[in-house]
Amino acid sequence: MKQLACNECDLLIKIPELVHGYKAICPRCDFVITRFRERFRTKLLALSFSSLVFLALTLMFPFLIFTAQGRERTVYFLQSLKGMGEDTYFIVVLFMIITTIVVPVALMVGISFVVVSSRLSIGLPTSRRILKLIFQLQAWNMAEIFLLGILVSMVKIASLASVEFGWSFVAFVLYIATMAAMRIYMDKYQLWRIVSPTREAR
Amino acid sequence: MESRNYITACSKDLKACSTCLHLCKTKQFHCHICGSKIDSNNRHGIQTTIALLITALVLYIPSNLYPIMYTTYLGETSSNTILGGVITLWEHGSYPIAVVIFVASVLVPVVKIIALGWLSYSVHTKRILYFKNNHRMFRLTEFIGRWSMVDIFVVAILVALIQMGNVMRIMPGEASIAFAAMVVTTMLAAHYFDPRLIWEKLDQSEEPRVYE
Ligand SMILES: [Zn+2]
Ligand SMILES: [Zn+2]
Ligand SMILES: [Zn+2]
Numbered sequence: 001m002k003q004l005a006c007n008e009c010d011l012l013i014k015i016p017e018l019v020h021g022y023k024a025i026c027p028r029c030d031f032v033i034t035r036f037r038e039r040f041r042t043k044l045l046a047l048s049f050s051s052l053v054f055l056a057l058t059l060m061f062p063f064l065i066f067t068a069q070g071r072e073r074t075v076y077f078l079q080s081l082k083g084m085g086e087d088t089y090f091i092v093v094l095f096m097i098i099t100t101i102v103v104p105v106a107l108m109v110g111i112s113f114v115v116v117s118s119r120l121s122i123g124l125p126t127s128r129r130i131l132k133l134i135f136q137l138q139a140w141n142m143a144e145i146f147l148l149g150i151l152v153s154m155v156k157i158a159s160l161a162s163v164e165f166g167w168s169f170v171a172f173v174l175y176i177a178t179m180a181a182m183r184i185y186m187d188k189y190q191l192w193r194i195v196s197p198t199r200e201a202r
Numbered sequence: 203m204e205s206r207n208y209i210t211a212c213s214k215d216l217k218a219c220s221t222c223l224h225l226c227k228t229k230q231f232h233c234h235i236c237g238s239k240i241d242s243n244n245r246h247g248i249q250t251t252i253a254l255l256i257t258a259l260v261l262y263i264p265s266n267l268y269p270i271m272y273t274t275y276l277g278e279t280s281s282n283t284i285l286g287g288v289i290t291l292w293e294h295g296s297y298p299i300a301v302v303i304f305v306a307s308v309l310v311p312v313v314k315i316i317a318l319g320w321l322s323y324s325v326h327t328k329r330i331l332y333f334k335n336n337h338r339m340f341r342l343t344e345f346i347g348r349w350s351m352v353d354i355f356v357v358a359i360l361v362a363l364i365q366m367g368n369v370m371r372i373m374p375g376e377a378s379i380a381f382a383a384m385v386v387t388t389m390l391a392a393h394y395f396d397p398r399l400i401w402e403k404l405d406q407s408e409e410p411r412v413y414e
Contacts, residue, residue: 005211005218005225008337009401012209012216028208029337029401033223066363068370075362083362084374092374092382096358099351132221132236139389142351148302149355155299156291156360160370163363192222196235 004189006031015189024189034189041115041194044185048108051178055105057171064150064169068161077168099142104179107141110134111186118194127195135188144176212402217242220396244402245325247394252322254391258315261384266308269375271357277368281375284308284353307353307381314343314350314388318395325399336400344392350385354378 001014009029018024018036025032037043063077075083081096110130117127154163211217216225217240219233226233228242241247269281282290284307291300317339324336357378364372 003225004223005216007218007220007223008341008397010210010212010218010398011401012211012214029334029397031341064359064363068364068366071366071369073363073365080359080362083358083365084378089374089378092354092358092378095382095386096355128222128236132238135221139348139393142348142355145349145351146355148349148352149359152299152302152352152356153359153363155296156356157364159294161364189223192224192235196222196224 004033006033034187036187036190037185040185040187040190041119044111044182045115047178047182047185048112051108051175051182052105054171054175054178055101058168058175061168061171062166063172065164065166066157066161067164074166077172096142096146099140100146101143103137103141104143104175106137107134108179108182111182114191114195124195124197131191131195134186138186141179143179147173147176210401212398244396244398247396248322248325248399250394251318251391254387254394255315255319255322258311258384258387258391261380261387262311262315265377265381265384268377268380270353270377270381271360271375272373274368274371274373276370284377284381287353303353303356306350310346310350311384311388314347314392317343318388318391321395321400325403333400333404337397340392340395340397340400347385347389347392350388351382354382354385 001016003012003014005012006026006029008031009026011026011028013024013026013033015024015034018034020036020038023032023035058077061076062074063080064075066073066075078097081100082093084093111134113123114127114131114134117123150169157163211225212228215228217228218224219226219236219238219240221238222233222236224233224235226240228240230240232238233240266284268283270284270287272279272281284303288300288304288308291303321336321340357372357374360372361374364370
């Protein structure tokens, strides 16, 4: 049992040792404080590695192929973000690149470091610094919103042109899927536990 | 109805670190696990939340008045505001997408600003709060806020795809900057609001502690 306070409502609670699939819910505000999943470290490592691979593939191949009035246009993933140009809308372009590529990559590299460091019991102070950053960045990961944006755009231009999805689009969907799966295992309580200076062997 | 006596961290001069959940003493300045600042007063964030909400409200005006994109079709250029885009989608029969864009771009930002404004106001006054409902409302605004960004991504994709000179071309509009800034501002406003404030009122009240 570890004493904690609910981050949402300040209630003092004791968290028992959880078994696979069980979660601890705050009795006062119903907030899910933690959920334990067996071998979550291995799963996080595997998922972040595959996300990185899928992102690399997304960047390499044509993303969307657009045909209208006999003309064809192939757009790569980065082009679809940079379309707004470099001058007036530079800030918006920068924001989109940060939220769909930079933040996710930082999260995946960071979490891999944390998992490996906790396994080997080396560099734990650095891991703590990284973990702090990871939880600050999490809200700014907007890659899945970009996917919704693509679907909406397709409907918007359906009457004007035909759009084909390139191989990179498939990789992008897998990139989003692996990242969504990662979110399941990103448990604040469990992750801080494995890098804490007073961690118990588990 | 159930009644329970709950013991809060605050009453024991403790505070959970919001970064790493470690239980720290309120007189500590920094958490000794992760180094985050420990602010014994949950209210400090409220001023920031209110300032950001006002900024968001101001930004909401240009993001709806100015065009979010310009469409050139066969030499003719027309402009589209966010709401105009929703109406066009509706007229073309794309009802689900029209609803998605309307909810994400028009409704969610307003509801979020009102909800956070209401929460900031209620934690200041001595009103009885609907704790559980208020807390649920806060969690929801925090969760859906970033999805408002979808319209910016739509504009970016359309601009990138449709570049055929005078035949057909889409250019971004001024509102996209204001709108993106507005979404970021509301996200930050939610970030600085400490949900513990919603419950703090309950801990100080003389009323029996009755839930739901
Ligand atoms: Zn709670
Ligand atoms: Zn901490
Ligand atoms: Zn501490």
